[in-house]
Amino acid sequence: MEQKKFDVNSFIGMLLLGGIMLWWMSTNKPEVSPEETKTEQVTETKQNTTAQDSFTRTPIIANDSLQQLEAKNKLGAFAYSATNGSAKTQVLENELLKLTIDPKGGQIIEALIKNHKTHDSLPLYMIKDKNASFNINFGTTDNRILNTKDLNFEPTLTKNGDNQVLSMKLKVSDTKFLEYRYEMKPNEYMVDFAVRSQGLSNVINSSNKIELDWSLNGYRNEKSLYTENTMYSYYYYKTEDEVDYLNAGNSEVINDVDWVAYKQHFFTSNLLTDTPFNNATVTSTDLVKNEEIDTVFTKKYELKTPLVLTNGELNYNMKWYYGTSDYNLLKKYEGTNLDETSDLGWGIFGFLNRNLFYPVFNLLKGFMSNYGLIIILMTIVVRLIMSPLVYKSYLSSAKMKVIRPELTALNEKYPGKENAMKRQQETMAIQRKAGVSMMSGCIPALLQMPVFFALFKFFPTNIALRQESFLWAPDLSSYDVIFNLPFSIPMYGDHVSLFPILASIAIFFYMKMNQSQQANMQAPTQEGMPDMSKMMKYMIYFSPIMMLVFFNRYASSLSLYYFISNLLTIAIMLVIKNYVIDEKKIIAQIEENKKRPEKAKSKFRQKIDSAMKQAQEQQAKQKKK
Structure with a gap:
């Protein structure tokens, strides 16, 4: 029987055919344009991004929706303020006074009395580091109790002639809001302040009490703690045509309040209103436990008073006064009796000081x-x-x-x-x-x-x-x-x-x-x-x-x-x-x-x-x- 032998020529031929086939395939590959190449890269990138979003973007969208839902459940109609308010503080400043207003709460968080220093040569602040709070507490028609100090206001700073005007709006919508309006004049400690609402008659529950709450811890400013705190710091208030004061450690309920003054020896923080407050609770607390020990604060002053709706809306014209208790200055505000906070004495003593000395x-x-x-x-x-x-x-x-x-x-x-x-x-x-x-x-x-x-x-x-x-x-x-x-x-x-x-x-x-x-x-x-x-x-x-x-x-x-x-x-x-x-x-x-x-x-x-x-x-x- 004849045995098969290895055919060298056949093997070489197969190698040549294989080489020819590879060359033909490589030389006949279809050409791809640069635009087609970019399109493929973009498509690949989108595919990768889509794959990643399935793990990352979907939870973010869920969190935003969750926050809005929580705000809606908590704030009701005022949920808009939770997500659309501004975080940037606003400043009103003139030659005498500098006020810093926080959009959260729409309230003053710093009040700097310019041209004056503390007894130890530091800037003299009436308000700083959360020593004061201004808040309006109210109920809504959907049975929620809200505090303005917790809500975000939307600020708008404009000019009215030489006056600076700051509008802080707590919005339900563009046409429905609660507004704090500040207007500062040049070279004045007195600042116009208005609290008004628009379109909220169906939002604010008129059957619930609406309460204004203003408190302040008075900073120590003078060298003699005894004279500043014990002798010349009092809670003054005006009812109708009479000015009275409250000793520390006391609290009273009074009617027809035209203004309150948190007096601190040479400086005072006042809130005046054109619409008198009724059933207002005024409280003064002595924070000095020992006059021999250095202290930051002297007294705590508080005002709590209900506000009244007019045709379902809030409408109060007020004024802030952060400044000196200078008799020569305060007597210029005719009809207010603010000069009586200068403490010149009663009866014949005050008469002699005002008209002679x-x-x-x-x-x-x-x-x-x-x-x-x-x-x-x-x-x-x-x-x-x-x-x-x-x-x-x-x-x-x-x-x-x-x-x-x-x-x-x-x-x-x-x-x-x-x-x-x-x-x-x-x-x-x-x-x-x-x-x-x-x-x-x-x-x-x-x-x-x-x-x-x-x-x-x-x-x-x-x-x-x-x-x-x-x-x-x-x-x-x-x-x-x-x-x-x-x-x-x-x-x-x-x-x-x-x-x-x-x-x-x-x-x-x-x-x-x-x-x-x-x-x-x-x-x-x-x-x-x-x-x-x-x-x-x-x-x-x-x-x-x-x-x-x-x-x-x-x-x-x-x-x-x-x-x-x-x-x-x-x-x-x-x-x-x-x-x-x-x-x-x-x-x-x-x-x-x-x-x-x-x-x-x-x-x-x-x-x-x-x-x-x-x-x-x-x-x-x-x-x-």
Whole structure:
């Protein structure tokens, strides 16, 4: 059998045929244009993106829908505000004030008082870092309770002449919204503010209470925490034509409220309304637990009041005032009575400050810029005005000194308690014949008291003196310090002030000089009556000590005034004593008065004499029994 052998030629032929087939296929491949290549790449990219979106884009769309659904469930008609509000804060600013308004809540989140600093030279903010909140709470017709502080407003900043206008709208739609409208004028602390709604009569539930809630924690701004917080920070409010205040720790419900003022010594935050608030709850809380410990806030002020719908809509025209409590500035807002928050005192004290001391101070301020010298000149003016009273008092003292020997002899003539009434009658007769009256010495002193208390209010509340220096005092509106104590003394403080020391020394010498004058004014001590001379000796030391302790934490301007005032009084008394009063002339005048026929008694004098006569007769009857 023939065995098959490997055919080399056949193998080579097959290789050649295979090579020819490969060459033919490669050389006859269809050509692809650049455009077709790009189309294939884009198609491939889209296919890949679609594949990825099946894992990524689908959840995002689901989340957006979920957020809108949650907002719809929570806010109802106001869901629009949750997704379309702005996150950018808005600024209103003029030469005096800078306000920053947050679209969330549409409220002021910063109020910067320009041109003023805190006692430690920091920018002075009335509102910052969420220390204040303004909110309107209301119900909707779909049974939801909403708070504007949680909702997003849409801001629009425009111009109205020179005024800046900021409209903050809480929208249901483009035609239905709740609007806060701010309008700031140039060079003004007062900012117009309106709260109004449009097209919400079917959205806001009129059967639910709509409540405005405004609260503020007052920042500490002054060096003396005691005077700022305890003496001059109050919650003021006006009802009809009356201004009243609320002490810390109290809360009241009041009607017909035209404005409220959160007063902080030299600065104040006010809300005024053209439509008075009724059933408004005002609350003041003291946040200072210990005056020896540094604190950020002084008091918390709160206002809660219902708002009333008019034809189903809100429509309130209001005003914000963030600025100084300067009397000269606030009195320009006629008809508001805002100037009463300057705390110039009540009754005669406020009258003197408004009609005498402020006009004099403003006049002097127009001629010089050194407020220490202004205080000294003002003191001179006041003492010159009061000098006739000092003269009257000293003249009465000199007259009493002349007739004192007669009064002493009278005591010896009618000794004992049983003759007290007779002795008193004779004493008054001698004084009347001599033309001397005990009241003529007391009345001048009493007339000077209103001046003392009026200026006690004037200097510490006058913002013109704030952070103005004089000699060693860096701030005339606060206490001066020459030495810091390593401990605190109750009622005195942890420092030593020099102006109160000088004022105490001056009042000591004044009272020492006045002691002899007062001794002359007093009738000789009668049996059973207290010795007034001893009391005067105690007062000579007691008054300077009280001045030293009490005024150590008070405004250095006040101590400066009393120091200069007492020095001038001493000088006036020396001039009157040595150059004006002539004792020989007084004696001659008294002798002349004695020779004159006694004037007819007045009805008042007759009633007194009759009463004394009846008392004397009754005393005699009791003695017989």
